Amino acid sequence: MSYTMPARMELGEVKLKVSDLQRSLQFYQEVVGLKVLHQEERVALLTVDGVNPLVILEEIPNAVVVPRQSAAGLYHFAILLPSREALGLALRNLMEAEVSLGQADHLVSEALYIWDPDMNGIEIYRDRPREEWTYDASRNVVMASDPIDWEDLLKEAEGKAWAGLPVGTKMGHVHFHARDIYKMKEFYCDVMGFDIAANALKEMGALFISAGGYHHHIGLNIWAGANAPLPPANGTGLAYYTIQLPTQDDVEGLVERLRNHGVSIDERDGAWYGQDPSAITFRLVLQDS
Template sequence: MTYSIHADTVLGKVKLNISDLERSLQFYQEVVGLQVLEREGSTASLTADGVNVLIELEEIPNAIVSERRKTTGLYHYALLLPNREALGAALARLITSGIHIGQADHLVSEALYIADPDNNGIEIYADRPRSEWKKEDNGDYVMASNPVDWDGLLAAADPAAATLLPPGTIIGHIHLHINGIPAARAFYNGLLGFDIVGDYTDFKALFVSAGGYHHHIGLNIWAGIGAPAPAASTTGLEYFTIVYPNQAERDTAISRLRDAGAALTETDSVIFATDPSSIRIKLAVAE
C-alpha cells in the first residue's frame, strides 16, 4: 500500500542565512510588511500576527551572497495571504518601494515575485477558491503563468493592510532547486508521502502536496542536473519546516526516513532531515 502524508500537514517557519541583519530587517518590515517578533544578537524572528514565526533570519560571518540558479537550495518561499484584498495592498506597497516585481496568474492563484537583499526569492500570493482549481486527466493541476490583473488587484486593495501583511498570512509553499527529479520524487513522494499534484516534465519540475493543495513543495532542476550544494558561508536557505498535525504522524515520518537510511540529526528534541540535494528540513508537530 502506498503511504500518503496526513492531509493536515502544512509548512512552517523558514530560516534564512543573510549577510546584513539591519539591512534585511528594514527590507522585510518596510517592503514585505512583516513585523519583528524577537531579536537576539545576529538573529531575528519575523511574524505577521505577532505570535507565529514565519521567517527567521541569521546574519552569518563572512557571508557570500548566493547567485541565482547556481546551486541546490531555495528558489523561493511563498507567503500565502488570506485574500485578494491583502494581495492588492501588498502590490501597492511593492510598487511604492520601487523594487522589481515579477508576477504571474497561475489560475489556482495570483502571485507576485521579489527577492530580498541576499537574492532569496519570495513569492507573495493569494489563492483562488479551490472550487475553481482544475485538473488534467492525469491528476496534475492546470496551472499557467498568465499576466496578473494589476489594475484589478490595486482596485481591490485593503487599506488596513497597506503597511503590514495581515494576520492569517502563512508559509503557503516552498520551491526548491534540486540536483535531480528521480531522487527527489523518491524522497518527497516515496518516503515522506507527499502526493504528486504536478508532474511537469516540459517544465522540468515536480510539485507535491498534502491534502489536495496545489503544491506545498515545488522541485525543479533549473540550476542543472547534478547542481552542487551551496558552500556553508553562502546566504540562502538554512532549512524549511514540515509541520505534522500530531506526534504520531511525525514519528511515522521519522521511522520511514530512518529505515531508508536517510540523513537525520537530532538536537534538543529538534529533528532535521536532509534531502538528496542537501536541503535541510525541520520535522515539527503542530502546537
C-alpha cells in the first residue's frame, strides 16, 4: 500500500556539530538572530519564541571542520521568516555584520545564504504567497535563481530596528548532498511518502520534494559528487534534522513502515531516530511534543 506524508507535516529543530561552542553562540545570536534557551558545557539550545528550540549546537571534541561540498550530508538548513519586512531586516543585519552573503530570488521565495564558522550552510528566506507560484506542464513548481531586488528589500527595513528573528520564524526546509540521489529519491518518496515538487536532475543535479504541495521541505543534490564520502565521525555538520508529524498514528505508522523496509529505528526520549541512504540522521516526533 502506498503511503503519503501528511500534508500538515512540518520540520522542526536541527542539531549541528560545531568545533567551538562560544564562537558559534556569538554567530548565531549576533548574525543569525537566535536567542539562547538553555546552555550546558558543550551544548546550547537556541530559540526564536523562548519556548521551543530551533537550532541545537553541540561542541565536538577534536572536531574537524568539513569543507563545503566535500561530503554527503548538510548543504544547508533553511530558516523561514514570516514576512518580507523580517527578511529586509535580516539582510541589513547581515550586511552590517560583513559576512559572506549569497542571495537568490527563487520565484516562490526570496533567499539569503550564509555559512557559520564551521561551514554549515544556512538559508534565511521568506515565501511568496502560494497563489503566486507557477507550474510547468509536468506540474513541477517553477523555481529559478534570479538576483533579488536588494534595494527594494532593504526598503522594507527602513526606520525599523532589528531585534533578531521574529516570532513566527520556523524551519522551512533542509537541503542535502546525496551519495546516490536515486536511492535518496526512493527512500524519501517511495518509503517516507514525500512528493516530487520539482525535478531538476537533468538541469542541475537536484531534486526537490515536499508534503502538502510545498515547494520543498527537502532538497537533494549531487554537487559533492556521486558516492560522496561520509564526513568523519568527529566532523562538523548535521547531527540530525526533525520531522514533526500531526498525530501519534502518523508517527507510529511511519515508524512501522520504515521498519518494514529494513530501516533501523530507535526510540530515545520520546522521539524516533533513523538514517537515510546517505547516513543522514532524521528524528520523528509528534507535533507540539
